[in-house]
Amino acid sequence: MSTPSSEAVANVGSFDVAIVGASLAGCTAATLFARRGLRVALLERQADPEASKRICTHFIQPSATPTIERLGLTPAIEAAGGVRNALDVWSRFGWIRVAPESADHALPYGYSIQRAKLDPLARGLASAESNVELVLGASACGLRFADGECRGVEMETRDGRRRVIAARLVVAADGRRSKVAELARVPARVRPNARAMYYAYYRDLPLPSGTRGQLWFLEPDVAYAYPNDDGLTLVAWAFGQDRVAAFKRDPEATFARRFADLPLAPNLPAGTRVSPLLGQLDLANLSRPAAARGLAFVGDAAMASDPLWAVGCGWAFQSAEWLVESTADALATGRDLTPALARYRRRHRAELAGHHLMIASYATGRALLPHERLFLSAAARDPVTARRLAAFGERLIGPTGFVTPRTVGRALGVVIGERLRKFGARSPVASHTEVREALEG
Numbered sequence: 001m002s003t004p005s006s007e008a009v010a011n012v013g014s015f016d017v018a019i020v021g022a023s024l025a026g027c028t029a030a031t032l033f034a035r036r037g038l039r040v041a042l043l044e045r046q047a048d049p050e051a052s053k054r055i056c057t058h059f060i061q062p063s064a065t066p067t068i069e070r071l072g073l074t075p076a077i078e079a080a081g082g083v084r085n086a087l088d089v090w091s092r093f094g095w096i097r098v099a100p101e102s103a104d105h106a107l108p109y110g111y112s113i114q115r116a117k118l119d120p121l122a123r124g125l126a127s128a129e130s131n132v133e134l135v136l137g138a139s140a141c142g143l144r145f146a147d148g149e150c151r152g153v154e155m156e157t158r159d160g161r162r163r164v165i166a167a168r169l170v171v172a173a174d175g176r177r178s179k180v181a182e183l184a185r186v187p188a189r190v191r192p193n194a195r196a197m198y199y200a201y202y203r204d205l206p207l208p209s210g211t212r213g214q215l216w217f218l219e220p221d222v223a224y225a226y227p228n229d230d231g232l233t234l235v236a237w238a239f240g241q242d243r244v245a246a247f248k249r250d251p252e253a254t255f256a257r258r259f260a261d262l263p264l265a266p267n268l269p270a271g272t273r274v275s276p277l278l279g280q281l282d283l284a285n286l287s288r289p290a291a292a293r294g295l296a297f298v299g300d301a302a303m304a305s306d307p308l309w310a311v312g313c314g315w316a317f318q319s320a321e322w323l324v325e326s327t328a329d330a331l332a333t334g335r336d337l338t339p340a341l342a343r344y345r346r347r348h349r350a351e352l353a354g355h356h357l358m359i360a361s362y363a364t365g366r367a368l369l370p371h372e373r374l375f376l377s378a379a380a381r382d383p384v385t386a387r388r389l390a391a392f393g394e395r396l397i398g399p400t401g402f403v404t405p406r407t408v409g410r411a412l413g414v415v416i417g418e419r420l421r422k423f424g425a426r427s428p429v430a431s432h433t434e435v436r437e438a439l440e441g
């Protein structure tokens, strides 16, 4: 809630939208609102226009590519060396490598590009819009409410001055530890993460998969290697928090051993290590209602899921676009914002809640569930199941779009068919035992 206005607090103007946080979500929202003719104040506590998020593994899922294209960021990302990403996935059932349906059918792709390049590109795009006033070095420190609805944000600049920006809509794009959410008393629902993550960057590291990334389901650990721009490859290992103390006794050797033991392992000594071994212990899954009391939350401020699945950047772009689609007309015409915000909140939940819950469930460190084993097993053998599973991992379809009777039936057919072939075909009709065994992997 706001501090009472004081003489030191000057009103610096009125905007349609005030956005707190000029990273991926905030800059996307600012750019798209401005293109709808709305006046936007974009506040960022970092003073440096080139500032970027340091802790990220830079893999943006294909679900965000349409938004990135609509923003017009694609040429700049490609010119900066952004890699069109793709992934080979290993589980105990073998490798899954998605192949296009036919020669003229392109696979969906996202981008892998260092945040040190991406964040300034997104900020440059927003600040180039004449309707966007980017205020750097300004931290949101209070909110203004009228009739129970948020109507402005108070900011403190580096010189200690406090000012108020009045706006019809205040947007929290200030990350997982959202200050705006704290001020508005909108707590996050926390779902714990049993894994910690350690990672490092290598230059010119040859991967057996070529330019494609690799991900290993090691049950319960997960490891991955993602190629990025500038010949940098990120190499990461997520494992139980309960093993961190043992890991810390000899982190470098343990990390190297873990990777040396992987199927089709990248040969780490063949690359040049260009970073320290970085660790992240607090990877809890957080979610908030995406709109409340005249406020909207986008990106991590609305939902921050286990980084293992590399969904946060994509969802930052996408949720910002959904917010603009839901509210821009009401803002432009002066209509009541409440239904528009309710629409955004419903869309956010419909698009992301299922993904988030599945991610949070796997973050408990649990074993793979029967249907997960079934899909991994079938996808390692069947290109159609592989493409469906990839579309789910790329967040192009949700859990209900993926786990359909058709997908389950096909996966069962693939796995049971293989068993029948292996043990000599007896009957074309699978027995209950065969179905159960297929599900149990």
Ligand SMILES: Cc1cc2nc3c(=O)[nH]c(=O)nc-3n(C[C@H](O)[C@H](O)[C@H](O)COP(=O)(O)OP(=O)(O)OC[C@H]3O[C@@H](n4cnc5c(N)ncnc54)[C@H](O)[C@@H]3O)c2cc1C
Residues within 6 Å of the ligand: 020, 021, 022, 023, 024, 025, 026, 043, 044, 045, 046, 053, 055, 056, 057, 058, 059, 060, 061, 138, 139, 140, 141, 173, 174, 175, 176, 179, 180, 197, 280, 298, 299, 300, 301, 304, 307, 309, 310, 311, 312, 313, 314, 315, 316
């Ligand atoms: C270890 C790790 C690895 C990850 N790897 C991936 C990955 O490979 N792929 C992926 O998609 N996602 C990944 N993520 C998640 C991803 O980094 C985030 O989802 C993404 O940065 C969210 O963007 P955002 O714009 O919502 O918030 P942020 O990028 O967190 O930006 C918030 C902005 O708000 C500003 N701010 C904060 N408080 C204030 C304030 N009071 N006033 C003004 N400004 C403020 C901050 O300075 C910052 O610029 C990873 C996360 C972690 C922790």
